């Protein structure tokens with residue numbers, strides 16, 4: 266369990282996933298590598314069609330995404346673990362699975378819920394789809 270992927274969306278559950286990943290790496294930090302992955306969801310803007318506006322929305326959303334990643338990096342810093350951050354564009358559920366399977370991760374550590382509104386459900390749509398689709402082991406953190 267040396268190569269871990271944490272899909273992040275800025276939710277509280279992700280903070281718990283980060284802490285869980287750090288504890289999995291404990292006492293062998295120098296062997297561990299954590300990738301933080303944020304997917305800028307094109308699904309959020311299906312109707313923005315005018316190209317100039319699309320470019321502006323794109324830039325703003327990507328900037329927000331980079332901020333999320335920097336924030337998350339700050340939560341792991343100085344623990345001796347190798348970290349990298351990846352920003353992708355697309356459908357979060359598909360992008361997370363494709364990236365993980367292509368790059369041979371040992372474990373995905375993710376939140377059960379994100380920033381969605383339906384708090385009664387145990388699993389959000391992204392975590393459910395990742396569980397269904399990836400070949401990689403998944404740890405869902407509540």
Ligand SMILES: Nc1ncnc2c1ncn2[C@@H]1O[C@H](COP(=O)(O)OP(=O)(O)O)[C@@H](O)[C@H]1O
Nearest residue numbers: 272273304375376378379380381389390391392
């Ligand atoms: N855009 C995204 N990029 C990366 N990871 C994400 C993204 N959206 C959700 N996730 C991951 O999926 C987990 C569950 O979120 P999600 O299934 O979207 O729940 P909800 O339906 O409550 O938003 C999050 O805790 C996070 O780990």
Ligand SMILES: [Mg+2]
Nearest residue numbers: 379380381389
């Ligand atoms: Mg969500």
